Amino acid sequence: MAEAARARETATVPVPARTRVGRQVRVPKTAELVAAHLRRQIVRGELMPDDALPPESGLMEQFGISRPTLREAFRVLESESLITVRRGAHGGARVSAPDADVAARFAGLILEYRGATLGDLYRAAALIEPPCARQLATKHTADDIKRLRDAVAAEKAVLDDPLALVEAQDTFHALLVELTGNQTLILLCSMVRNIIDRANASYTAAAVDAEAQRTQALKGHRAHVRMVGLIESGKADEAEKLWQRHISSADDVVNSAGPKTVLELLD
Numbered sequence: 001m002a003e004a005a006r007a008r009e010t011a012t013v014p015v016p017a018r019t020r021v022g023r024q025v026r027v028p029k030t031a032e033l034v035a036a037h038l039r040r041q042i043v044r045g046e047l048m049p050d051d052a053l054p055p056e057s058g059l060m061e062q063f064g065i066s067r068p069t070l071r072e073a074f075r076v077l078e079s080e081s082l083i084t085v086r087r088g089a090h091g092g093a094r095v096s097a098p099d100a101d102v103a104a105r106f107a108g109l110i111l112e113y114r115g116a117t118l119g120d121l122y123r124a125a126a127l128i129e130p131p132c133a134r135q136l137a138t139k140h141t142a143d144d145i146k147r148l149r150d151a152v153a154a155e156k157a158v159l160d161d162p163l164a165l166v167e168a169q170d171t172f173h174a175l176l177v178e179l180t181g182n183q184t185l186i187l188l189c190s191m192v193r194n195i196i197d198r199a200n201a202s203y204t205a206a207a208v209d210a211e212a213q214r215t216q217a218l219k220g221h222r223a224h225v226r227m228v229g230l231i232e233s234g235k236a237d238e239a240e241k242l243w244q245r246h247i248s249s250a251d252d253v254v255n256s257a258g259p260k261t262v263l264e265l266l267d
Helices: 002-012 030-043 056-063 067-079 100-113 118-138 142-156 162-178 183-205 210-233 236-255 262-266
Strands: 083-086 092-095
Touching: 030 067, 056 067, 067 083, 100 183, 118 162, 118 183, 118 210, 118 236, 142 162, 142 210, 162 183, 162 210, 183 236, 210 236
Parallel strands: none
Antiparallel strands: 083 092
16 A cells, blocks of 8 residues: 555656656647748749749649648738739639738737837838948949939939829838848848838828928938938948938928827838
C-alpha cells in the first residue's frame, strides 16, 4: 500500500519547468501550407503579376487536396492581395503584385489601436525623408537628377488643379526615398506616405479658402524645386534642413483642420 501511495504522489507531481523540452506546437492547416507554398512562389518571382494559376482541378491534383481546402488557401492569398479570383466559367485565380497599400492598411489598424494620430505619421516622415535628401545630395547620378526634375515639371503642369498637384507632390516625396535604393526605407516610407497622402487629399478637397490652399501648394512646389537644386549642388546639410522644415510646415497646415486618427483616413 505504501508503494502504491508513493506511486500516486509521483504521478501528481508536476514536471519542473526546467526539465520541459520545447513548447506546444500548432500544426498548420493544409490550406495554410498550400497558401504558404504559392506565396513563396509569388514573392520569389516564380509566379509573376497577372500570371494565371492552373485550373482548380490541376492544383487539387498537384497538392493532393480537396476543392474546399484549395478555395480556403485562395481566400488566404486574396486577403493578402496576392491573387484575385474571378468566379464563373471563364474565371480563375491570377497573381497580383504585393502592394504597399495592404501593408499600410494593416499598419493603420495597429496604429489606430495604439491611438496614433496623423501627427505621429508626419513625425515619422520627418525622421525618414530628410536623411534621404542628405544621402541624395551626397551621392546621386545624372538620371536621379533627371527624374527629380521630371517630377517637379509634372507638378508645374498641374498647378491649377489642386488635387492633381497634391498627387504630383506626394509622388516627389516618394521619389526622394526611392532614389536611395534602400528597399526597407522605401517600404516604410510607402506605408507612412500612403496614409499621409490620403490626409493631404482630404485636406485639399475640403479646403474652404481656395486661395490660401493654393498659396500653400505653391510654397510646397517651390520647396521641391529648391530641393532639386540643393541635391544637384551637393549641399547635403541644406537639403536635409530644408526637407525637415518642409515636412514640419505640411504637418502644421494639414493638422490645423483638426486632428485625425489613422483609421479615419483608411476607411
